Amino acid sequence: MIELKGVTRRFGDAVAVDNIDLTIETGEVCVLVGSSGCGKSTTLRMINRLLPRTSGEILVDGEDINKADPEALRLNMGYAIQSTGLFPHWTVARNIGVVPDLLKWPTHKRDERVSELLTLLGLDPATDAIKYPHQLSGGQAQRVGVARALAGDPNILLMDEPFGALDAITRENLQQEMLRIQRQLSKTTVFVTHDIDEALKLATRIAVMDQGRIIQHDTPEAILRRPASAFVENLIGKGDRGLKLLALRTVGDVMERYPRPRQSDPLTEGLKETDSLRAALSVMVWQNSDQLPVLSEAGDAVGTVKREQLLQGGV
Amino acid sequence: MRPWLAPVALIAVLCALAALLPAMAPLFSWVEPNTDSLIYTRDSFWFLLQSHIWLVLVSATIGTLVAVSAGIFVTRPAGRDFLPLVSQVASIGQTVPPVAVLALAVPAMGFGEKPTLLALVLYGLLPILRNTLAGLGGINPAVLESAKGMGMSSAQVLFKVELPLAGRVILAGIRTSVTINIATAAIGSTIGARTLGDPVIAGLVNGNTAYVVQGAILIGLLALATDSLFEAIERAWGRTFSI
Ligand SMILES: Nc1ncnc2c1ncn2[C@@H]1O[C@H](COP(=O)(O)OP(=O)(O)OP(=O)(O)O)[C@@H](O)[C@H]1O
């Protein structure tokens, strides 16, 4: 658990972070959103003490972080940043293995961990591990950055726009991977973004920041339904709020499940359980159908979903 | 192995010449037909070469240690206040000619090896210092931030990240410094150091071109060999750290 109590950070006379209170429960993904310069990165960097705070208290599992040894604190906090900061003189494998090395893991354990992470993030342990950062694409480099943050098996993850500066498709893929990893590992995560869709997708709870303050701290659904101010309302976009709400749920949440899987007609397009209701609705509108089968990975129909069920799911 | 071929060959030629020049007297009668003393004999070339290399080596070692430490110190939080001053000194110092440094060293320390050494150290410091600052300052701040964020101590950041990344630029500084100092050391002969400058000075004073040529050839070869040695080291560094 991470607790920020009345935390303030000034740069000279300018207040970057203004007396914020924020509690991040163990295993939760807290996403900080807000426009550029509102103090998201500053908040994050105070948590691993890359920046000292001007006043207030930051506790990790009840302990003031200023009482801990800063290196030991950081070894237990994975850190990934937008510009990746990969070490240009080390291979991908050595970059990912840096924290295990600092923790003095035995070599074989470190090597296993490195190839496990490469696989987890969709990189090839055989070919990509021996590359140097300058030989990677932007998306690959950000994956390596995330893998490096996970490598030491930290309890806490701090991620500062780790998928920024990527094209929509790669970004979407990495977000899916992030969700999958989070389901497997449930790390206490603080994730910074200025993309509200990314926030809605990944967050357990979202903290909306503006000019160094937290305007609202709540679940994605609550943020969408009850924005605390005009600023939050603008941030989430009034127009497609309903669709965003639909995007929070998956087909699996509302479908009617068959007692046992059935053969499906190979010609009808089906949905997957993990598809969002928003995507499902889009398919229905496009196909002009009231009902669609839900298919398993193997292609069997495991259930069905009706248009009314979809629309009720958003309510 | 290819990169090491040139320096090894040049060093071999240099050593061979230093040993064999006295046997090549007939060759020099072309240059200086009107005299019997065709070969500089006050000291052996071999001895002068050693003494020359020794001066440069000692000054380069001291200069590198001092300049790199100073460069590291002023880029740490504790020394950051001195950074503007030190980098100014480093760039202004380069505009003072080496002869001036030698001339200033004499009243302070008299004649001989010591003032030469002092001048060489002082003059050799500057390119190394300048390149140390440039190398350390040129590292992507995101790399340093993530190194620290990963949990490296300051010493680990310095030795695992900063120095390997800045190393090639620092090496280039040492290369410049040593090359300049091979020439400067020769001028040291004017204030009593024993170097390959001796035959050159003696030749100029006595009007014996053969002496001048012998000294100049050896100094030139030494500079060439050293330069290609550094070239090879820089490449090896680049391969090791892949930059
Ligand atoms: N080292 C620094 N020195 C002075 N001012 C700083 C420093 N770092 C940040 N600031 C200021 O603090 C404020 C908050 O910066 P911060 O980096 O936290 O913003 P951010 O929310 O992460 O923005 P972005 O989305 O653009 O990354 C900004 O006004 C910035 O100018």
Ligand SMILES: [Mg+2]
């Ligand atoms: Mg930021």
